[in-house]
Amino acid sequence: MLRSYAMTEDRQISIALPTIRRLPMYVAVLEKALQDGQTHASSSQIAGALGLESIQVRKDLAAVGVVGQPGVGFPVGELIAAIEKSLGWDNASDAFVIGAGHLGTALAGYRGFARYGLNIVALFDSDPAKVGQTVHGKKILPMEKFADLVARLHVRIAILTVPAEAATESAALAAEAGIKALWNFTPTKLAPIDGVIVERVDLAASLAVLSSRLASLVGASGATRAQAADEPESEV
Amino acid sequence: MLRSYAMTEDRQISIALPTIRRLPMYVAVLEKALQDGQTHASSSQIAGALGLESIQVRKDLAAVGVVGQPGVGFPVGELIAAIEKSLGWDNASDAFVIGAGHLGTALAGYRGFARYGLNIVALFDSDPAKVGQTVHGKKILPMEKFADLVARLHVRIAILTVPAEAATESAALAAEAGIKALWNFTPTKLAPIDGVIVERVDLAASLAVLSSRLASLVGASGATRAQAADEPESEV
DNA sequence: CTGTATTCGATATACTTTTATCGATATGTG
């Protein structure tokens, strides 16, 4: 495989974004296979479990650098380790939640993150009424302590769950404190911040896909009956 | 079924998925422009506000069928209306939340949805302790009443915020009740259900992008050997 | 009225991602 990069040993950077997004699904399937006692899994097996094509699975797995064995499949354990390394999930990262509202609380209580190499340490909120409370065994601390604790605990990841209007300010504060990666759950699209990675969970985009598909489903049934098995009521 | 260009206005199906995901951002920017009294907005102005290229904005806006005026820009009001129509946001849709945990409560309290044409009517939970409570002015009802109320109120959208292990069952129940679109916030990848649109908010995928970028940022000091202890099951 | 700066839309090009093809390797059966 020759590509224009090929300089660095770790080619994590060059893994295609769509591939990266699929990697967690592979981990889930592979861990299940491992529990079932499988030492190897074929691309077609993985693909079948996820509703993908086997060839795409092979391409994705090739991207993380694991070689399979013709006639056998891919070594499950090795594969999991390689994927987790590619994602940086081999070493758990500590994270702070900024904004101890409903969403922040929900995320703080989500245990699945442990498997994703993410460890939520504490929550921060500017509301004095919330400070001092404990949610899911994690303390809610005042924003004033944020910068100091980021430095002392070497926390690199902050999860933004503040109201939309506070997002920009909170992001700037986090960047100032030395946060390297922001997981932005607010509807606010943040301006790029130098040296800070921002990944947004865009509910509006997700809902847009859902509702446009729904709209075309309903709209299509009025014009054509080609694929519609049942007749939805025309409620416009 | 073939996608023809015959219909001038209603070719929502053919809008590219990446474009659809960007449409909500345009709406946000355009509404701001409208508030500032602008009647027209140029593609470069919109692009600048969102960190995109003007040409991409023009292409996206062309996809929703609005024509701009050379030297002037795009008519703001018309554009908003066209985008909202494309997304099915012109008529608000009622939705039920299944699972009145932290996440479900958070979503039920999120007012931004109103602007996205989504109206959360009630929450459902199988836990008798939660039933009867009210969150954000919305009642938590028992799952037993779900099917009946879907039919009576013609609700088409359900928001899944149950624990991972309950996701498949809840989805089947929703489909049975006549739900047409499922917005899946659980980590469970649902098998395709006939006649039901499923859109998943995949936190693992989002986190994968974040952490892989963070890992490659740290970059050169990457040599680590770690065996991850597995977590039994994920739980929202 | 003329020139300059904007801006759009159509077409073309480049890039990314997915899907297809095919030869080679491995397993298992009779």
Add this chain to the structure above:
DNA sequence: CACATATCGATAAAAGTATATCGAATACAG
């Protein structure tokens, strides 16, 4: 061992997206 089946990896093709170019339309200043 011969043969059918399963599987991978490399290469190629196709499909899908993003970006570049350029002529034409518009506004505005001089």
